[in-house]
Amino acid sequence: MSGDRSTLMITPARTITSVLVANRGEIARRVFRTARSLGLSTVAVHSSADATAPYVGEADAAVHLPGNAPGETYLRADLVIEAARRAGADAVHPGYGFLSENAPFAAAVVEAGLTWIGPPVEAISSMGSKIEAKKLMAAAGVPVLAELTPAEVDSSDLPVLVKASAGGGGRGMRVVHRLEDLAAEIDAASAEALSAFGDGTVFCERYLATGRHIEVQVLADQHGTVWAVGERECSIQRRHQKVIEESPSPLVERLPAMRAELFDAARKAAEAIGYVGAGTVEFLADESGRFYFLEMNTRLQVEHPVTESTTGLDLVALQFAIASGEALGGEPPAAVGYSIEARLYAEDPARDWQPQTGTLHRFELPGSTFAPGGPREGMPWVRVDSGVDSGSEISPYYDAMLAKVVVWGATRGEAATRLAGELSKAKIHGVRTNRDLLVRTLRHPAFLAGDTDTAFFERHGLKREPAATARSAEPEVAGLAEPLADPATEDLSAIVAALADAARSRSQAKVQRGLPAGWRNLPSQSQKKAYSVGDSTYEVHYRATRDGWVVDGDLEVVDVNSELVVLDVGGVRRRFAVAAYPGLVCVDSALGSVALAPVERFPDPAQQIAAGSLVAPMPGTVIRVGVEAGDSVKQGEPLVWLEAMKMEHTISAPADGVVVELAVSAGQQVEVGAVLAVVQGPEGVDG
The missing domain is CATH 2.40.50.100 (RNA polymerase II/Efflux pump adaptor protein, barrel-sandwich hybrid domain)
Known part of the structure; x- marks a missing residue:
């Protein structure tokens, strides 16, 4: 029943025929993908905002949860369980986020006579409070960072991290560098935690500004076997949330003796709470290899595909198998190669990671969608897990993640190069994303060297760095959040947009359709259009002549239509794909992707x-x-x-x-x- 059946011994099993996924978007599609391969029918639940989302249309049955906000839809345990009953599901998979680590929900699923595709209720409860979890782990011999109650913190403890006891995903977290700021930050963290998790309890611990975030995937069956299935490094983060994850960890590869210690600590953590199912034990490590328990996520992780890519396992299939009573074999398969995952978010990194909403006009990424497992040898391999398609509406109600793009390679450098290349060629039109930040990060010398701590973005800068001195001959260093397309490319893209628009207007004309727009029998003045890109405005002057299009600058117009423009720029021929939408023109080329807004000549x-x-x-x-x-x-x-x-x-x-x-x-x-x-x-x- 797993991606590698040889690792399972079949035991008397509880039959699962239909599964409801108590989640949305990308993780719902991911679970459906494996469920279908196992012959199970699938049930979706959806809010009003998600009524037309791809995952809803892919399910065999779907139940509407009236409303939009999570608190009135996906966080309503009673509505979700009633949906399972109405649709005839006999199992519930929680995905991640929402109710996935909610012990009362898990208990209610079991009490309703449904199979819970997750760990025992007691295990969820024991890890539900980070404060109590650290005490349990310390007693089990797992290294922990000392907990500080807010009243205990003094100047010698600074900086400290304020954390929500019941939360995750960066919510309710604050870094405090000054003692006089502590009370206000605790209040703010507590308020955010109460809003997000229904529990405002917070605690403090010593803050390691440049730590490495390393986690171990564990699988445990109902018969006492616990697997440690490889480690992942998730140190590239923003706002305490992961952006790039990989397996194996560059730090552990440099310190190979560390792996056995990590795996031993992870197994101890799982055994200490009688864990069953798929889970992740998270640690914070320093450069010497010392590591400390952070938390245990009693669910599947967002970044699970990198483990699947390097081991060939289908972790979701294993979740179903374990919940059905099947037993794991003696040892998990060995990891092969390297896998890196990049989270593509609808956000603007240069503006404090501001989330973006709107219509995703085009969303074209390379790779196999939701393909579990991965190649064990051969060429690099690309996988895309996404909750959206072309035409999807990005709403303000839920997480800003659009997709996870995952690459496997025989070497880490090969995987990073392939992932950066595939991302740079993707066509993403309609909302601003962190795509260019991801590409620059994957190509950054520090990343390629494995120098990837949790302060990566702070250390290497999101904005352009000036030369060291005014007289320095060294060029400015592009910031990680800067667009891949430079001003020269933006200028070219504005020319392309103007020419394509003229060709489009001509093709739609009712008379003299064969003539280019603006064409005159005698020489005439240039046509003019203007486009804005961010804070910059580009004005384009062009003319249609007997011999074709003429534009200013050292370039020749080779071919023009409404969707493709070919230019000869300084003796180099380049192709530009053009897509026009209301108030937006997107130009994609090997030089980078540029989104342009036409500037109205007479604004209202x-x-x-x-x-x-x-x-x-x-x-x-x-x-x-x-x-x-x-x-x-x-x-x-x-x-x-x-x-x-x-x-x-x-x-x-x-x-x-x-x-x-x-x-x-x-x-x-x-x-x-x-x-x-x-x-x-x-x-x-x-x-």
């Missing part, structure tokens, strides 16, 4: 926003307002807090001034671009 005055206005950068919920109309504020002072896509965002004063208008209140839903407040500077100058 009614659409102009008053100076000094603070607008919502994304749709979301106002969770807190820190000022009132008439208050004086300082530049950088937090004014409004928004929650969107499982992340909290602070809107701060752009300058010193007075809040002359406050347009929102706590609990209010806002759309992108909505005015939140207006700050007026000294003597009537807008902030």
Whole structure:
């Protein structure tokens, strides 16, 4: 019943025929993929916002959970169990996130007579509190970082990490460097944890700013066998959330004796709580190989594909097998090769990882979708696990992850090079993503050298780094969050967009369709179009002549139609693919992908926003307002807090001034671009 049946011994099993996945998006599709291969029928649950999501259409049956917010849909255990009953499911797979580590939900599933595809309720409970989990692990001989109660922290303990006892995924976490900030950060972390997990309990521990995040995949059956199935390194993180994961760990490869110690600690952790099923024991390690228990995730991890790629196992199939009563064999298969996974998010890394919403007009990635296992020899292999397709709407209600792109290679360098190349060639139109950040990271010398601690982005910078001195001959170093396409490529892309638009207009003309737009029998002045890319504007001048198109610059127009433009640039022929959407033109080439917004020649005055206005950068919920109309504020002072896509965002004063208008209140839903407040500077100058 697994990806490698030779590793299982069949025992009397409880029959599973139909599984409900108590989740959404990518992980629901992933579980469905294996369930179908095992001959099981599948049941989806979905919110109103997810009614047309790909996973819903792929299920054999789907049950609507009215509403959009997780609290009224995917976090409603009673509704999920009732959906299983109505659809005739006899098993529930929790996926990850939402209710996956909720012991009362697991207990309710079992009490309803359904098979729970997860660990025992007691095991979930014992790991549900990070405070109690660390005590259990210390007693079992697993290394732990000493817990600090907030009242115990003094200046000698700094910096400390405030953590939510009941949470994960970076929610309810704060790094504190100054003792005077501790109380406020504890309050903020507690409030976020209460909102996200229903439990505001927090604790502190010593913060290792440059630690390595290493975890061990464990599998345990109902007969006492515990496997440690390879380690993963997940040190490339933003906001305490993983971005790039890989197996094996570069640190453990450098310190091979560390692997046996990690595996032994992970098995001890699982045995200490009578664990059954798939789980992950997470550790924080330093460069010398010392490691400390962080937490145990009593579920499947987002990054499980890299373990599947290097071992050939189907971890979801093994979850079904173990839940049915089957036994694991003596030893797991040995890992072969190297696998790296990149999480593709709808977000803007250069703007504090701001999540993005909207229509995903085109989403084309290479690779085999949700293919468990992986090659054991041969050429690099690409796998894509995604919850979206072309045309999907990215809503503000859920996590911003669009897909996981996974590559296997015979060497780590081969895997990194292939993954960067495949990502750079992907066509992603409609929302801004972290794709260029991922590509730059995978190609960065420090990453390729295995120098990948949790402070990677802070150490290597998201923004462009200037030369060391004003007279230095050294070029500026591109920041990791900068686009792969440079200004010269953006300029070329604007030319391409203008030419393709002219060709499109001509093809749609009712008369003289064969002539290019703007063509004149006699020489005439150039046509003009303008496009914006971020804060830059590019103006294009072009003419249609008897001999074809003429544009300014050292280039020749070789061929033009509405979807493809070929240019000869300085003697090098280049092809540019063009896709036009309302208010957006996307140009893809080997030089990089560029998203351009046509600049209106005569903008509508009614659409102009008053100076000094603070607008919502994304749709979301106002969770807190820190000022009132008439208050004086300082530049950088937090004014409004928004929650969107499982992340909290602070809107701060752009300058010193007075809040002359406050347009929102706590609990209010806002759309992108909505005015939140207006700050007026000294003597009537807008902030």
